Amino acid sequence: MTFEEYVLARGPGLLRLARLLVDDVHRADDLVQDTLVRVYPRWARIVRTDQPDLYVRRILVNVNASWWRRRSSREMPAVLDADAWPGADDHGPPTADRLALWERVRALPHRQRAVIALRYYEDLDDDRISQILGCSRATVRTHAMRALAAMRVDLRDLEELHR
Template sequence: MSFTEYVLTRGPALVRLARLLVDDAHRAEDLVQEVMARAYPRWSRIVRADQPDLYVRRMLINLNASWWRQRSSREMPADLRADTLASVEDSSAGAAERLVLWERVRLLPPQQRAVIALRYYEDLDDSRISEILGCSRTSVRTHAMRALAAMRVQLSEPEEARS
């Protein structure tokens, strides 16, 4: 598979995954663009390993973690969630529930957020997630368990307590 073919077929999915990891559409696009720029010179080696998705997803998660550590990446755009929630009121109740749920995912630590996004959005099993994150399957299950427990607590709290 050529680099161009890979970007055309997998690029949108990578942007969606990055969007779940960073909760900002513009930063997600920047993150994927940076990963693709770093992958391009190594593409022949990446393809020879016969698992380009694994390698590129790992690059995406690692670069996100390094961006998170940088001071400049902590700048946050104006909060647009109120506008998003207002537009969702016109759509189905299921869409509104999903938006609230992903709001809770956004509050998780980066590693837990990555596990949740890879497991429930990318529909990957623990073995594949552990390969991408470079940790054991037990760690993946632990991150998922802690993330789900934290989200249950968040969802059970009254709205006033969260504000």
């Protein structure tokens, strides 16, 4: 598989994962571009491993983490575009629930957010997630457990406010 074929086939999936990891649509585009720039020179070696998705996702997650570590990356956009939100064009009650849930995901720490995105949006198992994040399966399960617990607490607080 050539690099171009890979990008055509997996580019939309990488962009979706990047949008789940960062709050800004434009920053997600930049994240995917940065990842592909790092991957391209090593593509011949990567494709020989028979697991290019694993390697590219790992680079994507690591590039995102290193972006957050830089001091200058702390600026936040004043207004998010409507297309930054999943299902933003739908205005029914299910959308309100999705937006509330999405707010909870956005509030999670970096590693917990990555685990939730890889597990529930990318539908990966703990083994694959641990390979992508470079940690043990137990760490993946711990991050998932803590993330879900934090989101449950936040949602309970939100329900109490609406009563």
